[in-house]
Amino acid sequence: MSSSAHVTTVPARPARLLTQNREMRAIGAWNWTLPALAARLPDGRTQVTCPAASACTRICYARNGTYLFPAVKAKHTANLAFVLNDLPGWTEAMIRELSEPRFIGKFVRVHDAGDFFSDAYTLAWCRVMRSCPQVTFYCYTKEVRRFKRLIEPDPPENFLWVYSYGGREDSFIDPDRDRVADVFPDEDAITEAGWSSQEASDLLAVLGPRLVGVPANRIPQFLKRMGGRRLSEWQAEIDAERTRKRRRHLRLVPNDPSAPTSMPEGQSSAGDAERYAA
Numbered sequence: 001m002s003s004s005a006h007v008t009t010v011p012a013r014p015a016r017l018l019t020q021n022r023e024m025r026a027i028g029a030w031n032w033t034l035p036a037l038a039a040r041l042p043d044g045r046t047q048v049t050c051p052a053a054s055a056c057t058r059i060c061y062a063r064n065g066t067y068l069f070p071a072v073k074a075k076h077t078a079n080l081a082f083v084l085n086d087l088p089g090w091t092e093a094m095i096r097e098l099s100e101p102r103f104i105g106k107f108v109r110v111h112d113a114g115d116f117f118s119d120a121y122t123l124a125w126c127r128v129m130r131s132c133p134q135v136t137f138y139c140y141t142k143e144v145r146r147f148k149r150l151i152e153p154d155p156p157e158n159f160l161w162v163y164s165y166g167g168r169e170d171s172f173i174d175p176d177r178d179r180v181a182d183v184f185p186d187e188d189a190i191t192e193a194g195w196s197s198q199e200a201s202d203l204l205a206v207l208g209p210r211l212v213g214v215p216a217n218r219i220p221q222f223l224k225r226m227g228g229r230r231l232s233e234w235q236a237e238i239d240a241e242r243t244r245k246r247r248r249h250l251r252l253v254p255n256d257p258s259a260p261t262s263m264p265e266g267q268s269s270a271g272d273a274e275r276y277a278a
Contacts, residue, residue: 014078017090017097018108027201029107032094034083034114035076036062047080049114052142055235056166059183059222062113076113083121091124098132107203110139117143122150129156136160138206140181142167160206164214165232170239181205181212183231185223190215193230 018030037057038048050057057063066072082090098108116122122143129137138160141147147161163173164181173180181198184190190197190213197213198204205212216226226234 012078013082013093014075017079017082017094023202024109027107027203028105029109029203030103031109031112032079033062033076033112034080034117035073036060036067036113039077039080041077041081041084045084047084047117049080049117050142051117052115052144052167052169054166054168055231055238056142056164056183058225059216059219059231060113061217061219064219064222067113080114083124087120087124091127094128095131098128098135103132104134107136107138109202110137111141115141115143116146119146119150122146126151126156126159129159133158138162138203140164140205142169144169144172148172162205162212165230166235168239170232170235175211179206179210179212181214183214183216183226185216185226185228185230187213187215189213189230 018032020030024031034049037050037053037060038046040046053060061067067076082093097103110125116125116139125137129135136158137156140162142164144163144167147163151159151161162179162181164183165173166183182195184193184195187197187199193213195211195213196204196209197215198208199215205214216223229237
C-alpha cells in the first residue's frame with residue numbers, strides 16, 4: 001500500500017451501550033448518550049444530533065464539565081458512529097444488551113445528551129422498545145413535530161416522553177394537552193408558577209404531574225445568560241427576533257427562499273448547527 005494512501009479511522013464499537021451514574025443508579029435507571037448538538041467523527045463526517053435545539057444550547061449541561069473530558073467525548077462519539085455506520089447492527093446490539101436480567105423492571109433514559117435526529121433513528125428506537133417490554137424507556141425531547149408524526153399515533157406501550165421548551169419547535173407544543181418541561185431559574189420560580197419540580201427524581205418528569213419544572217444548573221455563566229427568565233420565555237424572545245429579521249429580509253429580497261425553516265436531516269457541520277440554533 002502506498003504511504004500516501006488515505007486510511008479512514010473507524011471508532012471501535014462500544015462494548016457497553018448503556019451507562020449509569022450515581023444519580024441514575026439511585027432511581028433504577030440507565031442512560032443512552034450521544035454528543036450534544038453536533039459532532040465530528042474521526043473520518044471527517046459531521047452529524048447534527050439536536051436538530052431542534054435553540055436557546056437550550058446556551059445553557060446545555062452536556063456541553064460543559066465532565067462531558068468535555070476526552071474519554072467521555074470519545075465514548076459518546078463512538079455511540080453516534082455505531083448508529084450512523086450500522087443502524088440495524090446497533091438496534092440488535094441494544095436489544096441484546098437490554099435482554100440481560102439486570103434490566104428487568106428498570107428505566108432507560110434515551111439521550112442524556114442528543115436527541116432523535118432522524119426518522120430512521122427514531123423508528124429504530126421504537127423497534128428496541130417493542131422488543132424489550134420488560135424495560136420502561138423515557139426521554140426529554142425537542143423533536144416535537146417528529147414525535148407528533150411518528151410516535152404519538154402509535155407509541156410503544158413502555159415509552160414515556162416529555163416535550164421540553166427551549167427549541168425551535170416550541171410553537172408546536174400544546175401546553176394544555178402535552179406533558180411539558182421548562183427550565184426555571186430556581187425552585188422558588190417553579191413553585192410560584194404552579195409547576196412541579198423533578199429535582200427529587202428525574203423520573204418525575206414522566207411519572208409526576210404534567211407540567212414539569214427543571215431548576216437551572218447552578219453554573220454561574222448559565223444563570224447569567226438566563227437572566228431570571230424561564231427557558232420558554234427566552235426562546236420566545238429568540239423566536240420573535242428571528243421572525244422580525246425574516247420579515248425584514250423578505251421586504252428587502254422578495255420571494256427569496258434561501259432561509260430554511262427547519263434543520264435538514266443528515267450530515268451538517270457543527271458550525272452550521274451552532275448558527276442554526278442561534
